[in-house]
Amino acid sequence: MSEGNFEIFLVTAPGLESALVEEVREKGFKESSSVLGGVTVKGGWPEVWRANLELRGAVRVLARIAEFRALHLAQLDKRARKVPWAQILRADAPFRVEASCKKSRIYHQGAAAQRIKTAIKDALGAPVSDDAEVTIKARIDDDLCTISVDTSGESLHKRGHKAEVAKAPMRENMAALFLRQCGYRGTEPVVDPMCGSGTFVIEAAEIAVGLKPGRSRRFAFEQLASFDAAAWRKLRGAGPGVLSAGGLRFYGSDRDAGAIRMSRANAERAGISPLTEFREHAVSDLMPPEGPPGLVIVNPPYGGRIGEKQSLFPLYRALGQTLLSRFAGWRVGVITNEAPLAEATGLPFAPPGPPVTHGGIRVMLFQTGALP
Numbered sequence: 001m002s003e004g005n006f007e008i009f010l011v012t013a014p015g016l017e018s019a020l021v022e023e024v025r026e027k028g029f030k031e032s033s034s035v036l037g038g039v040t041v042k043g044g045w046p047e048v049w050r051a052n053l054e055l056r057g058a059v060r061v062l063a064r065i066a067e068f069r070a071l072h073l074a075q076l077d078k079r080a081r082k083v084p085w086a087q088i089l090r091a092d093a094p095f096r097v098e099a100s101c102k103k104s105r106i107y108h109q110g111a112a113a114q115r116i117k118t119a120i121k122d123a124l125g126a127p128v129s130d131d132a133e134v135t136i137k138a139r140i141d142d143d144l145c146t147i148s149v150d151t152s153g154e155s156l157h158k159r160g161h162k163a164e165v166a167k168a169p170m171r172e173n174m175a176a177l178f179l180r181q182c183g184y185r186g187t188e189p190v191v192d193p194m195c196g197s198g199t200f201v202i203e204a205a206e207i208a209v210g211l212k213p214g215r216s217r218r219f220a221f222e223q224l225a226s227f228d229a230a231a232w233r234k235l236r237g238a239g240p241g242v243l244s245a246g247g248l249r250f251y252g253s254d255r256d257a258g259a260i261r262m263s264r265a266n267a268e269r270a271g272i273s274p275l276t277e278f279r280e281h282a283v284s285d286l287m288p289p290e291g292p293p294g295l296v297i298v299n300p301p302y303g304g305r306i307g308e309k310q311s312l313f314p315l316y317r318a319l320g321q322t323l324l325s326r327f328a329g330w331r332v333g334v335i336t337n338e339a340p341l342a343e344a345t346g347l348p349f350a351p352p353g354p355p356v357t358h359g360g361i362r363v364m365l366f367q368t369g370a371l372p
């Protein structure tokens with residue numbers, strides 16, 4: 001690994017790689033390419049910090065620190081000892097190791113992880129702990145061992161503002177990428193008529209005012225040997241000044257009073273509540289806000305078992321009827337797991353994007369152009 005130019009892997013949900021690569025390029029990262037489950041870029045530690053701080057669509061930032069062939073455990077042991085651990089880890093910061101093996105002669109993950117732990121302990125004396133923030137990830141694939149350090153710690157979809165979540169919350173990184181796929185760039189109003197804990201509305205408002213998603217949280221890289229606290233403070237910058245979204249507003253509603261209470265509290269903690277309005281009512285009572293049209297984005301309840309699915313058709317129909325009769329000029333994005341439910345809205349959807357796994361369920365984004 002050279003100090004200033006190594007591979008950085010940005011993890012996201014499979015199906016959203018192309019949206020993430022777009023964000024990565026827009027934010028000025030170099031040599032990006034999309035691979036299954038993420039995007040790779042080249043850079044040094046400042047790019048690692050910036051990726052964690054600024055990218056809305058990634059869930060994790062891995063710095064690739066070594067790659068070598070390992071045909072058996074003794075070879076893994078020997079090569080793991082050659083990694084310059086002192087440049088990466090701190091002797092006083094706890095770490096843990098996770099290993100995975102695929103199509104390789106080394107097949108015992110536990111034994112592989114143990115060899116790497118011992119190599120690090122012998123090199124640095126750093127303490128091993130199962131709940132350490134710093135994780136070393138070793139992937140042995142086709143006898144090729146790739147060692148990365150997870151620089152994020154807690155998943156990046158946790159922005160650090162949500163104390164409360166609804167039953168089936170959309171992950172923030174997915175919400176941001178679905179907004180992007182709907183063409184949202186922070187210059188139009190957004191409405192979510194089944195807003196739950198307010199994820200889409202809060203992400204949209206933050207994008208409009210240019211807030212950095214990682215501004216309030218900590219990261220595992222703060223415990224690495226390469227961390228430079230002064231450079232990091234400078235990169236993170238001062239807190240947000242006066243919020244201005246050029247008069248834009250972001251609207252959420254839900255028939256559940258608890259969801260509205262949660263959304264308001266979450267928007268408050270994110271510091272964007274002056275830009276948001278949350279109201280308690282059913283989707284059939286939804287009216288377009290005054291002003292220019294924009295984007296309606298929503299993930300209604302998903303279809304589970306057969307009986308449950310049947311009971312959802314009237315809800316999807318009501319959503320479609322409301323939007324078709326009152327939201328001329330607005331674009332619509334609906335995220336759901338069943339094409340027949342999307343069809344029940346009667347909305348003029350283009351063919352959906354690739355399936356994306358969300359909490360174990362495969363969902364798709366159905367989009368319309370501006371409604372007639």
Ligand SMILES: C[S@@+](CC[C@H](N)C(=O)[O-])C[C@H]1O[C@@H](n2cnc3c(N)ncnc32)[C@H](O)[C@@H]1O
Nearest residue numbers: 169170194195196197199254255256282283301
């Ligand atoms: C899958 S959740 C949305 C999660 C949300 N995107 C989030 O990130 O927290 C679906 C939401 O639809 C709401 N809902 C169900 N039926 C509704 C209706 N008829 N009118 C308005 N909201 C409804 C539920 O209360 C729930 O909060």
